[in-house]
Amino acid sequence: MEQYDLIILGGGPAGITAGIYASRKKLKTLLITKEFLGQVGLSWRIENYPGFPKINGRDLLKLFHNHLVQNEITIQNYEEAIKIEKLNTGFKLKTKEKEYNSLAIIIATGAELKKLNIKNEDRFIGKGISYCLTCDEKAFENKKVAVIGGGNTGAEAAISLLKFASEIYLLEYLDHLTCDEVLKEEIESQSRIQVITNAETLSFEGNEELKKIVYQERKTRKIHEIETDGCFIQIGVMPNTEFVKGLIDLNKKGEIISNLKTMETSHKGIFVAGDVCDFPFKQIIVAASQGASAALSAYLYIKELNN
Amino acid sequence: MTEKVKIKIYSSPDCSYCYVVKDYLSHQGIELEEIDLYEQPEKRQEMEEISKQKNIPVLIINDEIIIGWKKEKIDEALKKHGAI
Structure with missing residues (x-):
């Protein structure tokens, strides 16, 4: 069985930053990820990460990854954690392929896009x-x-679609868009984007292909239809925490409850960072910062164990 | 003699999941034919007819069609067709 000081789960900004910090503390570290992608890798335009006024998400992630591999760290790409077991000292981590032991674990498994269902x-x-x-x-x-979805991801999608689509509808459930003000301004200045707020999407209709979206205006309760050829669903994310249910405390959304000073979870020796934790602001820079905090806390924890 | 497995992907340079699928196959040492729909937009119709839908990536392993990044399905098809 391979033994590590620290296992990091996840290959997004949180996991990668944790990996860089942990390897600089000379922890014997293994990073396991089902892919290097995360939500950042799906983003076509990032404008709020310092040092990069405008960058594509996959390019930014590539730079993060290039930085990571310059450090002494073992990486298992395309492996997915399925179970964590507590041992007398440390943990056993099971993936579909193998098992690994470590003294501490950082969970940075991020989140998956939500469906409307x-x-x-x-x-x-x-x-x-x-x-x-x-x-x-x-x-x-x-x-x-x-x-569908008036947060940053939805608003950016609507703006990106200006390159291709003839008309764009942006549907938001609440009575206002929740995206950044700069995106709101950009959207308002575009005559080809029509914003529809208070819209509860009810169904998709068509024969072979999508032709209509049916929604209810939440105030008047009137049912409306939009004729459309396509629809991008961008209504937020769901945390990847299925594999730790019962082991650590989760909130109602399934996010890992964390101590935001130390990034500790309810289970000693298990730390958390990024979109998978219960911090409300799902941002690349927040994830990276939490990855650093989690790695530094894990370092202190392991040092204490070894003393 | 075993026949060589034919692997083809319909992709585009901006497509994040296309990148992951191609990287995963290259990680396995597998060569594939790539059809870049930005370079060859006329191939989109062919892709839609074969896969009976519009989303990419579309990966074809011999006659099996896998839409999106689905590691388990890809592994299964690669094993079934003797590519790994």
Whole structure:
């Protein structure tokens, strides 16, 4: 059995930063990730990470990764953690392929895109519906497209679609867009983007392909239809915590409850960082900062264990 | 003699999941034919007809079609067709 001081789970900004900090503390570190991607890798335009006024998410992640591999760290890419077991000293981490032991663990497994779970959503995936803007926006050249979700990701999707789509609808459940003010201004200045607030999406309709989105205006309760060729669903994320249920405390959203000073979880020796924890602001710089804090806390914890 | 497995991907340079699928196959030492839909937009229709949908990446292992980044399905198909 391979024994490490620290195992980091996740290959996004939180896990990568934790890896850099841990290896600089000379911890024998293993980073396991099911892929180097995270939510950052899906983003087409990042404008709020210092030092990079405008950068594509995958390019930023590539730079993070290049920085990581310059350090002394073992990386298992394309492996996924399925279980953590407590040992007398430390933990056993099981993936689908192997088992590893370590004194401490940092969970930075991030989050997956949420589905709406409404009528005909699955039926039209690939037939108009997509969750990956960078993959599929080009399929809607000169077509009408809707984006569901008025947060930063949704707003950025609507702006990106200006390159291809003829008309864009941006649907938001609340009575206002929740994205950054600069994005709001950009959207308001674009006549080809129509913002629809208070919209509860009810179903997708069509025959072979998506043709209509049905939504209810939440104040008047009136049912409306939008004719559209495509729809990008960008309504936020769900934490990847299935494999730690029952071992550490989670909040109602399934996020790992953390001590934000130390990034400790409810289980001694297990730390957390990034979108998977219960901090409300899901940002790249927050994830990176939490990755650093988690690695430094894990270092102090391991040092104490070894004394 | 075993016949060589034919592996083809329809992708585009901005597509994050396409990048992951290609990197995963290269990690396994597997060569593939790549059809870049930015370079060859006329191939989009062919891709849509073969996969009966519009999203990418579309990976074809012999006659098996895998849409998106689905590691387990890719592993299964690679094993089934003797590519790994």
